[in-house]
Amino acid sequence: MLNTREALIVWGGWSGHEPEQCAAVVADLLRQADFKVRIETSTEAFADPALDQLSLIVPIFTMSKISKEEVANLTQAVQSGVGLAGFHGGMGDAFRESVEYQFMTGGQWVAHPGNVIDYRVNICGGDDPVVAGIGDFDYHSEQYYMHVDPSNQVLATTTFSGAHAPWIDGTVMPVVWKRRHGAGRVFYSALGHVAKEFAVPQMRTMLTRGMQWAAR
DSSP, X not given: OOOXXXXXXXXEEOGGGOHHHHHHHHHHHHHHTTOEEEEEXXXXXXXXXXXXXXXXXXXXXXXXXXXXXXXHHHHHHHHTTOEEEEEHHHHHTSOTTOHHHHHHHTEEEEEOTTSEEEEEEEEOOTTXXXXXXXXXXXEEEEOXXXXXXXXXXXXXXXXXXXXXXXGGTTOEEEEEEEEEETTEEEEEEOOOSSGGGGGSHHHHXXXXXXXXXXXX
């Protein structure tokens, strides 16, 4: 029997995160996993009454606004069991004014001291299937400082050096997590500032596995 899982990717917002290019990469990853993929370019897609019939929703929409009706329908769909998964600012800095959205995703971007820098990602998820077989690795990108929900199940972290903001020296920050929102599974990775970062095997593997875990 063929897999009939359907995923919706909604991209837009700040162009610096290359949302269109990233959406194409994510769509390819999902199709390789036998998802039927639909791509939209407006937050109006979140108001679709049939949203709760999907398996997975992937927002790639930085620094934008979402209407009360759109976020209400989106959060209800996830609470009913639809999976939500995403990365970097496309999910973690999508709708700064929507606390309902942040409550669901488990975090909100605050800063990236030093902008694009070299840093270390430390795997802490043990034998969780999302990170199984992946060791600590070096990464070159924005090192996200975030406000995060303490109920998140953290799978990877990074430690700030204080070189660019001395008051956060030694701060251990979640990079990858998963959580529940009602009956829905939510996955997030702070990695993926631009599309070329999908060439990093660890980043690509964790996101691919995370999306598959989140999907019902």
